[in-house]
Amino acid sequence: MPNMSKEKVKMKEQDPLLRIKNFDEVTCGYTLEEAMEEAGRCLQCKTRPCVGGCPVSVPIPEFIKEVSEGNIEEAYNIIATENRLPAICGRVCPQESQCEGKCVRGRKGEPVAIGRLERFVADYYMENIKKDVEKPESNNKKVAVVGGGPASLTCAADLAKKGYEVTMYEALHQLGGVLMYGIPEFRLPKGLVQTELKSVTDLGVKVEKNVIVGKSITIDELFEEEGFQAVFVGSGAGLPRFMNIEGENLNGVYSANEFLTRVNLMKAYDFPNSPTPVRIGEKVAVIGGGNVAMDAARTAKRLGAKEVKIVYRRSKEELPARVEEVHHAEEEQIIFDLLKNPVEIIGEDGHVTGMKCIKMELGEPDESGRRRPQPIEGSEEVMDVDIVVVAIGQTPNPLLRDTTDGLDVNKRGCIVVNEDTMETTLENVYAGGDAVTGAATVILAMGAGKKAAKAIDEKLSK
Amino acid sequence: MYKIVAKRKLNDLVELMEIHAPYVARKCEPGQFIILRVDEEGERIPLTIADYDRKKETVTIIYQVVGYSTKKLSLKNEGDSVEDFVGPLGQEAPLHKVKRVLGIGGGVGIAPLYPQLKKMKELGVQVDTILGGRSDEFIILEDEMENISDNVYYATNDGSKGIKGFVTDKLNELIENGEKYDLVIAIGPLIMMKAVCEITKKHDIKTNVSLNPIMIDGTGMCGGCRVTVGGETKFACVDGPDFDGHQVDFDEAMRRQGMYKEEEKDHVCRLGLED
Ligand SMILES: Cc1cc2nc3c(=O)[nH]c(=O)nc-3n(C[C@H](O)[C@H](O)[C@H](O)COP(=O)(O)OP(=O)(O)OC[C@H]3O[C@@H](n4cnc5c(N)ncnc54)[C@H](O)[C@@H]3O)c2cc1C
Ligand SMILES: Cc1cc2nc3c(=O)[nH]c(=O)nc-3n(C[C@H](O)[C@H](O)[C@H](O)COP(=O)(O)OP(=O)(O)OC[C@H]3O[C@@H](n4cnc5c(N)ncnc54)[C@H](O)[C@@H]3O)c2cc1C
Ligand code: SF4
Ligand code: SF4
Ligand code: FES
Numbered sequence: 001m002p003n004m005s006k007e008k009v010k011m012k013e014q015d016p017l018l019r020i021k022n023f024d025e026v027t028c029g030y031t032l033e034e035a036m037e038e039a040g041r042c043l044q045c046k047t048r049p050c051v052g053g054c055p056v057s058v059p060i061p062e063f064i065k066e067v068s069e070g071n072i073e074e075a076y077n078i079i080a081t082e083n084r085l086p087a088i089c090g091r092v093c094p095q096e097s098q099c100e101g102k103c104v105r106g107r108k109g110e111p112v113a114i115g116r117l118e119r120f121v122a123d124y125y126m127e128n129i130k131k132d133v134e135k136p137e138s139n140n141k142k143v144a145v146v147g148g149g150p151a152s153l154t155c156a157a158d159l160a161k162k163g164y165e166v167t168m169y170e171a172l173h174q175l176g177g178v179l180m181y182g183i184p185e186f187r188l189p190k191g192l193v194q195t196e197l198k199s200v201t202d203l204g205v206k207v208e209k210n211v212i213v214g215k216s217i218t219i220d221e222l223f224e225e226e227g228f229q230a231v232f233v234g235s236g237a238g239l240p241r242f243m244n245i246e247g248e249n250l251n252g253v254y255s256a257n258e259f260l261t262r263v264n265l266m267k268a269y270d271f272p273n274s275p276t277p278v279r280i281g282e283k284v285a286v287i288g289g290g291n292v293a294m295d296a297a298r299t300a301k302r303l304g305a306k307e308v309k310i311v312y313r314r315s316k317e318e319l320p321a322r323v324e325e326v327h328h329a330e331e332e333q334i335i336f337d338l339l340k341n342p343v344e345i346i347g348e349d350g351h352v353t354g355m356k357c358i359k360m361e362l363g364e365p366d367e368s369g370r371r372r373p374q375p376i377e378g379s380e381e382v383m384d385v386d387i388v389v390v391a392i393g394q395t396p397n398p399l400l401r402d403t404t405d406g407l408d409v410n411k412r413g414c415i416v417v418n419e420d421t422m423e424t425t426l427e428n429v430y431a432g433g434d435a436v437t438g439a440a441t442v443i444l445a446m447g448a449g450k451k452a453a454k455a456i457d458e459k460l461s462k
Numbered sequence: 463m464y465k466i467v468a469k470r471k472l473n474d475l476v477e478l479m480e481i482h483a484p485y486v487a488r489k490c491e492p493g494q495f496i497i498l499r500v501d502e503e504g505e506r507i508p509l510t511i512a513d514y515d516r517k518k519e520t521v522t523i524i525y526q527v528v529g530y531s532t533k534k535l536s537l538k539n540e541g542d543s544v545e546d547f548v549g550p551l552g553q554e555a556p557l558h559k560v561k562r563v564l565g566i567g568g569g570v571g572i573a574p575l576y577p578q579l580k581k582m583k584e585l586g587v588q589v590d591t592i593l594g595g596r597s598d599e600f601i602i603l604e605d606e607m608e609n610i611s612d613n614v615y616y617a618t619n620d621g622s623k624g625i626k627g628f629v630t631d632k633l634n635e636l637i638e639n640g641e642k643y644d645l646v647i648a649i650g651p652l653i654m655m656k657a658v659c660e661i662t663k664k665h666d667i668k669t670n671v672s673l674n675p676i677m678i679d680g681t682g683m684c685g686g687c688r689v690t691v692g693g694e695t696k697f698a699c700v701d702g703p704d705f706d707g708h709q710v711d712f713d714e715a716m717r718r719q720g721m722y723k724e725e726e727k728d729h730v731c732r733l734g735l736e737d
Contacts, residue, residue: 171681173499173506173546210548212681216485238683242695249688249695249714251721258684266505266678275505275530276678277725350717397682399700 003040006109011116016331020301023185023269026328027091032070035120039068042112045104050114053102055447056154058082060099060114067117076125079118084157085150085196085446087126088179090119091188093443094322126195135204139163141460144228146213146400149177150442151234151433153200154449155456160203162457167228168205171212174265175201177236178434179442181265182257184295186302187325190264214403219429230428230456233415234449237394237434243287247345248390252279252352256288256296256391263299281386284308285355287342288391289318292439294325296389297334305387308334313341313360313373339373343380345388354382394439414438421455422448430456463543464498467520472602476526476570477536478512484519486511486549492577493555493672493704496521497680499546500534507531508677508699510574511550521549524573524602551680555670555704557581560644562588564636565611566629566658568650569595572602574672575649582647583610590636590643591615594629594650598622630657643667648707652719656712663708671707673698675718689715 066075103111148170240255266276289312359379362371432448616624
């Protein structure tokens with residue numbers, strides 16, 4: 001008899017007033033008992049609607065069944081058939097619009113906490129069970145993957161499992177992509193990311209850090225000089241957008257990428273023990289309403305800012321961030337200054353002192369179905385701020401396109417691919433993740449990496 | 463890890479290292495730069511490629527010891543390694559054959575100037591050079607510059623070598639004497655490049671400068687290196703670092719470069735690295 005409670009088993013969290021003073025993870029995860037109790041809420045639907053909501057088709061009812069019986073190793077093995085980064089996905093997937101969004105239990109009450117269970121299984125496995133993975137036997141075929149983010153990691157893992165000799169080229173000094181430099185420690189501990197990454201590299205994937213494909217070596221050279229038979233491009237959407245308003249180059253204006261990279265990758269939170277500084281100030285305004293904006297705001301709070309505002313041009317319903325992040329931000333006293341759009345950043349002696357914003361109202365729905373924000377004339381006001389973080393989106397970096405003849409991109413700069421195989425306009429060059437979709441999600445990037453791996457294998461096995 | 467195959471002190475503050483870095487050495491061109499991290503806990507610092515040897519797969523960097531990371535770098539010796547070394551970054555300098563070029567280098571800026579002038583020389587251009595520094599001792603790469611230049615002029619603050627004064631005094635003098643140049647390449651402190659550009663603009667001599675804003679990734683990902691050129695925002699790491707000096711907003715660049723002055727001063731003292 002399933003557990004018919006309408007609510008998910010609660011997950012412990014750090015108290016908001018304590019956690020804004022540290023970078024430790026906000027949510028504490030389930031215990032084995034809690035996980036088994038929550039797993040009991042799953043109805044084991046024959047039609048598996050939840051699986052249809054997962055971009056990588058994790059066998060959800062199957063792994064949950066094992067959890068309900070306390071067989072965590074088996075549960076892990078089931079997840080790992082489709083997803084090699086479950087501790088990460090369990091934490092950062094927008095479950096409400098994916099697996100959990102389709103769960104039948106969600107019709108009356110809360111859906112099964114699929115994300116939390118997935119995370120539990122991965123954490124428990126890493127802590128208590130973890131077995132060394134064996135390097136599969138080589139099939140002597142060479143594939144290169146560009147970038148070390150979730151798209152490339154997934155593609156590399158799937159190919160390595162089949163015996164391909166995979167080399168991963170990463171521009172930065174660390175693998176992980178946004179998982180390492182973007183998403184903060186308190187949401188996705190970096191030690192855990194490294195452990196999960198290792199489960200991929202242990203499959204025998206060769207890693208070359210500090211190599212920028214397009215600069216250090218070109219895609220053509222990967223084929224002609226290094227002898228690769230296929231290349232997968234998972235270079236992400238790293239180029240920050242700015243607003244192009246007056247004052248945006250004042251000292252004290254950061255892109256979210258710079259702000260978060262300083263703090264996460266370069267550990268500026270530990271300055272001066274770490275060598276890279278970051279400026280925080282007293283009053284911080286973060287512009288934007290997505291996950292990136294929430295992360296920047298909550299990071300600023302933890303670094304000691306007295307007042308942190310999210311400035312967003314639409315209303316709360318339209319915030320694109322995960323529901324849980326908005327909720328956590330509110331608990332952490334982040335102020336939501338909604339229906340406002342910056343028109344000018346004001347400075348004194350070259351440093352930010354204020355930001356002029358215009359009030360907005362919502363008009364008719366636009367192509368995306370969201371109501372279009374319109375400025376209310378004459379409603380400009382100046383708010384007091386000394387740091388501004390711009391988090392209004394990223395687009396793919398033009399570097400590869402500019403150095404690779406014949407690699408077509410669309411007008412938003414995203415690499416054009418055949419949707420079925422992820423092959424680009426260049427033969428044997430595949431692409432996926434944010435480089436193709438523009439800034440999206442970890443799990444979509446992983447799904448794309450997987451699809452490409454399958455297509456590469458089919459092509460090279462012919 | 464990237465091995466330091468040679469190290470040499472050029473003066474009290476400036477050192478040269480030759481580092482084994484195959485990917486960079488195979489591809490780099492004058493004007494480009496690298497980013498290195500000294501050790502696992504290190505900061506990412508950009509340095510211009512001063513020279514390279516494609517056969518030996520080595521890259522030469524010349525750096526001035528100014529703060530935390532350059533100090534840590536200078537503690538390394540021949541045979542040691544640096545943790546990370548990535549490149550080549552940025553665009554190669556836009557060098558075309560002209561009749562006559564004047565290179566102006568200030569302090570450690572002489573290092574990035576050298577490969578550009580060398581390439582001009584190889585293109586068959588007549589090269590004149592003005593080198594400036596605090597005193598004789600702070601002028602680097604004299605022999606190398608003498609080798610590729612028809613004339614080398616010097617300007618030092620204390621008059622210990624060449625004229626007593628700034629490189630701009632020498633520049634004015636050359637122009638007054640009727641010397642004609644098709645292009646000036648000026649690399650040094652921002653204030654020097656700004657002053658050079660004010661003069662060359664008046665005389666309508668095209669001038670390239672090399673900007674060195676604070677950087678992190680060097681690939682266009684953070685936007686920290688943004689500079690205003692011709693009224694537009696550019697990312698120096700991917701669009702530069704060389705730009706048309708007459709279009710550069712130097713005041714903004716100087717302000718942005720000083721962004722962490724306070725933090726950095728504090729930093730060196732607190733870590734006991736101050737001598
Ligand atoms: C702050 C922040 C918070 C986010 N929060 C969430 C969340 O909660 N949930 C969620 O699902 N998604 C979230 N996302 C989005 C998610 O992180 C991305 O969609 C995902 O990481 C994309 O994966 P990717 O592999 O395509 O690219 P990336 O993760 O961007 O990785 C690309 C990698 O390629 C490297 N690279 C780029 N160019 C080159 C080159 N020329 N040569 C070699 N290497 C190169 C880069 O250095 C990088 O390491 C967030 C993003 C950010 C920035
Ligand atoms: C494209 C480029 C090429 C350069 N080439 C050379 C070179 O050939 N030789 C040389 O001696 N120097 C060069 N520099 C400057 C060099 O990067 C800085 O001197 C170095 O980063 C200082 O680090 P630090 O920790 O020792 O000093 P800090 O105490 O951290 O800083 C001293 C000053 O250096 C500047 N600086 C600090 N961090 C950075 C950073 N990450 N990026 C850029 N500037 C920074 C700031 O203006 C700061 O006030 C170049 C800079 C750039 C951007
Ligand atoms: S990978 Fe993401 S979408 Fe798929 S089941 Fe796990 S949490 Fe849900
Ligand atoms: S839809 Fe919900 S209840 Fe049904 S199998 Fe999936 S997780 Fe279980
Ligand atoms: S250094 Fe980050 S964009 Fe130029």
